[in-house]
Amino acid sequence: MPRTLPDLTHRALRRIRPLSFETNASFVERLARAHYLTTSELLSGLHIHRPKVYPAREHDYGPHTPTELYLNAGARARISQYTGIPDAHLTHALPCWKDYRDRGSAAETRPGGAMRPSSLPAVIGCPHCTVARTGQTQPVPRYLPxxxxxxxxxxxxxxxxxxxxxxxxxxxxxxxxxxxxxxxxxxxxxxxxxxxxxxxxxxxxxxxxxxxxxxxxxxxxxxxxxxxxxxxxxxxxxxxxxxxxxxxxxxxxxxxxxxxxxxxxxxxxxxxxxxxxxxxxxxxxxxxxxxxxxxxxxxxxxxxxxxxxxxxxxxxxxxxxxxxxxxxxxxxxxxxxxxxxxxxxxxxxxxxxxx
Incomplete structure (x- = not known):
């Protein structure tokens, strides 16, 4: 039986807040997991085009660099609407939230994005703080200074x-x-x-x-x-x-x-x-x-x-x-x-x- 995908006419059933310095990919994955969906299913349910995947180039980033999810303006607007979190708050919490190079206005661009290696080094945040903030033991990669x-x-x-x-x-x-x-x-x-x-x-x-x-x-x-x-x-x-x-x-x-x-x-x-x-x-x-x-x-x-x-x-x-x-x-x-x-x-x- 196919899964029931989220409906944009309603807010998210669970309130998932981003952690400071969290990666985009981690936040979206936690949002999907809270609704028993994969990331792909969540994006499809929000009518966001499947992100284009760019392979890692070891000589540029290194084999340890995680893959980041970069979203264009249309995709960011839909996630903000679904979660009920203002875009300004997401921008403040997620360092790479607006790193996608948008071309044209959000109304003219199909919601989508890209998955490519991040140029910023990410580490796993304190596991005890993560459990206290999210209620989950799943590691959360963050761009901690x-x-x-x-x-x-x-x-x-x-x-x-x-x-x-x-x-x-x-x-x-x-x-x-x-x-x-x-x-x-x-x-x-x-x-x-x-x-x-x-x-x-x-x-x-x-x-x-x-x-x-x-x-x-x-x-x-x-x-x-x-x-x-x-x-x-x-x-x-x-x-x-x-x-x-x-x-x-x-x-x-x-x-x-x-x-x-x-x-x-x-x-x-x-x-x-x-x-x-x-x-x-x-x-x-x-x-x-x-x-x-x-x-x-x-x-x-x-x-x-x-x-x-x-x-x-x-x-x-x-x-x-x-x-x-x-x-x-x-x-x-x-x-x-x-x-x-x-x-x-x-x-x-x-x-x-x-x-």
Whole structure:
């Protein structure tokens, strides 16, 4: 017996609200699942033409990038009407809601869209918050900005998606119950963002590049990061240094970012090879790492890392900055060298799927 499709003459039977930073595909899929439909059936019932599917291009986006559903103006209007949620609210909650390049007016264009890889990195939001907000355990991918990867209430860090030889690594979150310094750094990050806005984002991005450089080349005397890796994961510390690399160095990243954003006079001047720089001593003392006094632990192009000039403080809390994580190819190399092999995904019954 064919399913009864939704009728646009009535509102949706169930009120499904989007989560902040949620992907379009996730929101539409949750809306369909709440009415016991697949995404294709929901769109057909709303008289939205089946979206054109564009295959992923690995050299452009990477194998871990999720597929996003982009809807034109006509399709967005019908979903807004069906859910009873104003288009302005959907635009505010869903970062890619209006990313479809509309041509002509909504009245002239047939409702439809496209499914193609997203250029923004998506992570799985805090599972505890998801259950509280949706009442479901189904993971919700979200375009969380860097300062929102930490859930201080449930002490979780949303990891970026990793793949190893095309197989997803079955770890989506790191647990922060034993690492209060990461939660404290999160609160400091929020304060920096509230005060400095885009300048704080620039400082954090530059600091993250440096701490990542140090993490991969740290001497054996460095014990804080390996110990922290053991605390955030439940398996081999070396593996978790690769999986949760941004979380492992997060406290040092935020501390260094605070130096960059608060000291606009901070500049790096070239010195002779092997010669220590005053900035090296400052950073080593700030991060409590004696080995950072050694110029050998700094990249040769450090002047390109430290080239930051804050414009002015700002209290613009509405500013949203999606920090793109660095390339995951290096993670795959690390995991391969560690001999890690993710478990093969098993076939199991799922709810309605996107089509």
């Amino acid at each position: 860097h300062q929102q990867l930490v859930c201080a209430r449930h002490r979780t860090w949303a990891l970026g998606p990793h793949t190893l030889h095309g197989i997803p690594v079955p770890h989506t979150h790191a647990l922060l119950h034993k690492t209060p310094e990461i939660v404290r750094a999160h609160h400091t990050h929020l304060r920096l963002t509230r005060r400095w806005g885009p300048d704080a984002d620039n400082a954090v991005a530059q600091a993250a590049r440096l701490t990542e450089h140090w993490r991969r080349r740290a001497p054996k005397s460095e014990r804080i990061w390996p110990d922290r890796a053991r605390l955030v994961g439940s398996e081999d510390a070396s593996m978790w240094q690769a999986l949760a690399r941004e979380a492992i160095t997060y406290p040092e990243t935020i501390t260094l970012a605070g130096l960059l954003v608060r000291r606009p006079s901070t500049r790096y001047h070239r010195t002779r090879p092997g010669q220590s720089h005053p900035l090296h001593t400052t950073i080593a003392r700030l991060l409590n790492r004696r080995w950072l006094q050694n110029p050998a632990h700094y990249p040769e192009d450090l002047s390109h890392y430290i080239r930051y000039a804050p414009r002015h403080p700002t209290n613009d809390t509405a500013y949203r900055h999606h920090t793109k994580p660095t390339s995951r190819e290096a993670d795959t190399v690390e995991l391969t060298q560690l001999g890690y092999r993710p478990s093969q995904p098993t076939a199991k019954a799922h709810g309605p799927q996107r089509r």
